[in-house]
Amino acid sequence: MSFPGPAASPFVPSVEARPAEVLVHAPLNAEYRHLVLRAGAVAAGARPGQFFQLLCPAPPGEAPFLRRPMSLYGADPAAGTVEFLYKVTGAGTRGLATLAVGDAIDVMGPLGQGFVLHPAWRHVVAVGRGAGLATLAPIARAARAAGIGVTAVLSARRPELVVSEDLFRAEGARVVTVTDQDGTSGPAHVERLLRGLVAEGVADAFLTCGSARLLRVQQRLGREFGIPGQVALEQQMACGLGMCFCCVRDFNEGGEIVHKRVCWDGPVFDMLEAVA
Structure with a gap:
């Protein structure tokens, strides 16, 4: 028996950009950092596989031009929080690394088509x-x-x-x-x-x-x-x-x-x- 992949009809994303508050921002290991944001109910309703566009702050001497796409690591609808893991690799993520608990960051999402878990799968x-x-x-x-x-x-x-x-x-x-x-x-x-x-x-x-x-x-x-x-x-x-x-x-x-x-x-x- 076979099943289709993710839904063929496009999910129309919520494209409103909104401010989110940094709740947790700490190294997870030698490469990845863990970022937890209070972003509201719409953002926290994200499905596995969806992503967000983050407007990263500018690090000293640099000016990231575009938002950075970031896949969802976790979401808690009850708390209104979303979580991300990222590695510092360029100007955008260098700016992201400057955020401290209590800071605000502009987020847009959830975006895209996520994973679909079919009921027949055990x-x-x-x-x-x-x-x-x-x-x-x-x-x-x-x-x-x-x-x-x-x-x-x-x-x-x-x-x-x-x-x-x-x-x-x-x-x-x-x-x-x-x-x-x-x-x-x-x-x-x-x-x-x-x-x-x-x-x-x-x-x-x-x-x-x-x-x-x-x-x-x-x-x-x-x-x-x-x-x-x-x-x-x-x-x-x-x-x-x-x-x-x-x-x-x-x-x-x-x-x-x-x-x-x-x-x-x-x-x-x-x-x-x-x-x-």
């Missing part, structure tokens, strides 16, 4: 690497609320850079970590792990983000075993609203290459249509 496999581990994190809570089990395969260069592991475990997921340092993160080893999960009958779908190599493994297994999947794509964006067309990528729809905007048509797409 157990899914989430496969992520690097920043993709943050994007996949909200799936843990959403799947538990839907009565869907999760096995999370989390990949990073070193064990201390694996993020979201505690979050997945807290929501009852089974977690497998693989790293470059211990030689377990290569596609061949991950494929063996995934084949084992398919054999156990706990892979009704693959949900993935963060690695083209691991995406290709899941696409191959998806075609071999008839397993559907969804992928959140990472892409540079300018407007985040589908107007500038700077995030267009190729997709394979039934053998025909078509062009889609990652920010508007995604960032979550049918796994088998993505051109990795």
Whole structure:
């Protein structure tokens, strides 16, 4: 049995920009910082896989021109909060790193198409690497609320850079970590792990983000075993609203290459249509 990917009809985003208050801003590990904002009910209603456009403050001597897209790491509708993980890599994130608790930041979102958990699924496999581990994190809570089990395969260069592991475990997921340092993160080893999960009958779908190599493994297994999947794509964006067309990528729809905007048509797409 197969299921469609994320909803084909576009979700019309709330494009109102609004101020948010910094509640938590602290290093999570040697690379990633954890940012928690009080942003209101609309923002906190974001779904797994959606993203926000953040207007980063200007760091000394620099002037970021565009908002920075940031995938959702967590949302609490009751508290009106949203969470992000980010790595300082350029002018925008250098500006973001200057924020202190109590500061205000302008946010726009939630934007884009998120992951869809189909009711017939009983157990899914989430496969992520690097920043993709943050994007996949909200799936843990959403799947538990839907009565869907999760096995999370989390990949990073070193064990201390694996993020979201505690979050997945807290929501009852089974977690497998693989790293470059211990030689377990290569596609061949991950494929063996995934084949084992398919054999156990706990892979009704693959949900993935963060690695083209691991995406290709899941696409191959998806075609071999008839397993559907969804992928959140990472892409540079300018407007985040589908107007500038700077995030267009190729997709394979039934053998025909078509062009889609990652920010508007995604960032979550049918796994088998993505051109990795």
